[in-house]
Amino acid sequence: MFNKTLVPQSVARDLQSMIQTGALKPGERIPSQREFSQKLGVSRASLREALLTLETLGLLKTEAGRGTFVADPAATAQGASGEMAPWRYSDRYSVFDVFQTRILLEGEIARLSAGRLTQLQLDQMERATETMEDCWARQDRLANVEADLAFHGIIVSACSNAMLQALYHTVRDQVTETQRQPIPITDPERMRDSIAEHRRITAALAANKAAEAKLEMEAHIRNTARCAGLLP
Template identity: 85%
Template structure:
């Protein structure tokens, strides 16, 4: 049985496939959560989380008083560089600006402390994740693109020498994850190419055990992602 974290992810993947293969068409309204959850064989809570994820990625769009619909660009299998970001889910606790600013401080230091500690297997996993990001973006598998991005960053965190920083990262992981999804609907192919190149520069710094460069490259990467979202932290 899938755990509570993986169930919404699995549901989101199934719905994304329905959008891509035309089962759910452009502009079509998503069925009621009660009926749809029964069709998919999952709880309404898992379905809601999956729908929120797909909305953040720009595959769905919620209209007040009307419901949730398949986004036109998503159904056509094209990028939505002129699209709009979904509302920030965590506005009651932290602004998206705050989260990006925290990521720069936290992940920059984590990258610095991870230099010299990553195994060859971990470095190879990061290379594979970056390649997967590139391939999934090319075929517009947005869920897998972001999952590979999360795996890349998570591998660096796993090698950090400071247990408290690792724990702090886990406490804000949901918000961090959302900032990795949030800019996708307005990310053009050129920005994605730059992001992938930034990943490879981070890997190179870590392979060279260059702590200062790892921190600098990570901070630059997160700042550039924030700029893509229209922010300058």
């Protein structure tokens, strides 16, 4: 049976391709959700989620009372200083709260995962890091973040504490958003640093250095928060 949870992701990928190929041009207004969902053959809920994802990644921009538009490439080019989209979960948690929770939760998860990852999982983490690097070079923002999520998810899967795993999955939507949120203002130097941080985390986990893995993960998330203008 088709996994409905993958539909927004697939729609977002199609829309990103339309933007990159010029089928959707800079400054072009996106049709109404009703019209566009019918054209694409997907539900309005799936389209809405895809549009929100692309807005967070800086590929679309919503203007109050006017609609949603394809972002100006000058503001989304690699290394340019773009703007972050509004935080989606502001009615429940601040982005600061989520980053702070990530530091506490993922740092401890990394500590408890040290020495528990198989060679296959470590190889998958390295491939995810390589994919991040390659996709950033091609400005495939969706695939870059998907690889980032996969990297962190592998570590969670090896954690020895089932409750911490469950807590992570409970807040996964908010965690995912913090991994997308800084993308529009991320310059190449920060992405290179982030990739290097991933490799240091992998090395500490492989060497069963629990305390080091915790510190590396906490530093990685803190640096991402700084990229988003938080935790200076």
